[in-house]
Amino acid sequence: MSASVYIRPLSLSHSPQSDPGEAVRIAGGLACASRFALLVREGGRITSQRVLSAQALPEAIAMLPDALALEAGAQWAALRKVHAPIGCGERLLRMDQPGVMGILNVTPDSFSDGGRFLDKPDAAIDHAAAMIAAGVGVIDVGGESTRPGAAAVWEGDEIKRVVPVIERLSAMGAAISIDSRRSSVIAAALAAGAHIVNDVSALRHDPRSMEIVAASGAPVVLMHAPGGADNLHADGHYTDVVLDVFDDLRARRDACLAAGIAREKIMIDPGIGFGKSLADNLALVNALPLLHALGQPVLFAASRKRMIGALSSEAPAHQRLGGSLLLAIRAFEAGCQMVRVHDVAETVQAMRVWRGLRDAALTDFSLVGED
Structure with a gap:
């Protein structure tokens, strides 16, 4: 059964400077997060879970198997996407x-x-x-x-x-x-x-x-x-x-x-x-x-x-x-x-x-x- 990957924002904060150098804006709005859970699920069961900073997340994504890395990369980009009106x-x-x-x-x-x-x-x-x-x-x-x-x-x-x-x-x-x-x-x-x-x-x-x-x-x-x-x-x-x-x-x-x-x-x-x-x-x-x-x-x-x-x-x-x-x-x-x-x-x-x-x-x- 194929595995799935998810990036869940954690540690929400009021602003980027609430956690200097760490927090990023979510979806181009007023929510910020400084920690993220990188989850892998297979057969309905979570098989891997890591909590990472925004700076450490790209390296962790790159270490995933190719298909999961591609999906995780898309999710990471989506989390930081600025939506048009x-x-x-x-x-x-x-x-x-x-x-x-x-x-x-x-x-x-x-x-x-x-x-x-x-x-x-x-x-x-x-x-x-x-x-x-x-x-x-x-x-x-x-x-x-x-x-x-x-x-x-x-x-x-x-x-x-x-x-x-x-x-x-x-x-x-x-x-x-x-x-x-x-x-x-x-x-x-x-x-x-x-x-x-x-x-x-x-x-x-x-x-x-x-x-x-x-x-x-x-x-x-x-x-x-x-x-x-x-x-x-x-x-x-x-x-x-x-x-x-x-x-x-x-x-x-x-x-x-x-x-x-x-x-x-x-x-x-x-x-x-x-x-x-x-x-x-x-x-x-x-x-x-x-x-x-x-x-x-x-x-x-x-x-x-x-x-x-x-x-x-x-x-x-x-x-x-x-x-x-x-x-x-x-x-x-x-x-x-x-x-x-x-x-x-x-x-x-x-x-x-x-x-x-x-x-x-x-x-x-x-x-x-x-x-």
């Missing part, structure tokens, strides 16, 4: 700092806000306008709940839910993503003015979706979910959830590249809560920096999710703001380029304070010792 019509989403994607569900049964905006276009637009005023980067419009046990939606109904809202948002000049796994919905949403495709099945659910996304040139978010068409939450069995999710996302990225989707148009999402236990979700959050080794911007979506309730006396979805903010901050610290949230104003405020602290750290030399 993503175009959304006349707007640009910067990838060198975190941004916020606001959730707008026009569904009857979404786990947190189902029914709030269904058949209420004015209320939906008012909510979107409030998110824009609060500083949201993208508004993610969804017409189907993907919570565990949710009933499937006929694509015609999904189109009728999302298209009128997208058309009005487009007229407002908003950056818009369509949260759908059906090709007909994706095509209708793009025609109505959506800019980004956010597919929880990573373009696996509908064979035509890949073709439509490739032809449109739209950016796409590939989310990890272990299940098939009937139940995205099924088959959540992992040898090592972090490395298995990494491998699955790499395979979906490569499938998109083979289908003609440009690499700079692909974002990835580890799929927190989709076919994953609490322990799985916690492991993925702690390992988020590893995903940058795939060389794609990372979207993180854990807002109000079940893992927060499980860690806070079963707090209901509408009482999970504190946990949602903490997870968003962890995503910022891990270098994630986008967080998808319900509570936009609070998350943007937290992000701005966090960004202020990082900016201050970049110019604070008081901790740097003299030669």
Whole structure:
């Protein structure tokens, strides 16, 4: 069985000068790391693990067998890659700092806000306008709940839910993503003015979706979910959830590249809560920096999710703001380029304070010792 290699950033720091001569920026953003784990896995088992400095890592990579050295070299380059902005019509989403994607569900049964905006276009637009005023980067419009046990939606109904809202948002000049796994919905949403495709099945659910996304040139978010068409939450069995999710996302990225989707148009999402236990979700959050080794911007979506309730006396979805903010901050610290949230104003405020602290750290030399 062939071996696989992974480079996982460790020892995250506030700025390069927090660890003089050692720390490097991750993905061209505001996250820095000074130590890295070089892992080799074979047959589902980690057979080699070394913790190395940024300076020692290239030599260690060169000593690997040829195929592993080639892959490790690509991951090392990807970890330091500076991502270009993503175009959304006349707007640009910067990838060198975190941004916020606001959730707008026009569904009857979404786990947190189902029914709030269904058949209420004015209320939906008012909510979107409030998110824009609060500083949201993208508004993610969804017409189907993907919570565990949710009933499937006929694509015609999904189109009728999302298209009128997208058309009005487009007229407002908003950056818009369509949260759908059906090709007909994706095509209708793009025609109505959506800019980004956010597919929880990573373009696996509908064979035509890949073709439509490739032809449109739209950016796409590939989310990890272990299940098939009937139940995205099924088959959540992992040898090592972090490395298995990494491998699955790499395979979906490569499938998109083979289908003609440009690499700079692909974002990835580890799929927190989709076919994953609490322990799985916690492991993925702690390992988020590893995903940058795939060389794609990372979207993180854990807002109000079940893992927060499980860690806070079963707090209901509408009482999970504190946990949602903490997870968003962890995503910022891990270098994630986008967080998808319900509570936009609070998350943007937290992000701005966090960004202020990082900016201050970049110019604070008081901790740097003299030669």
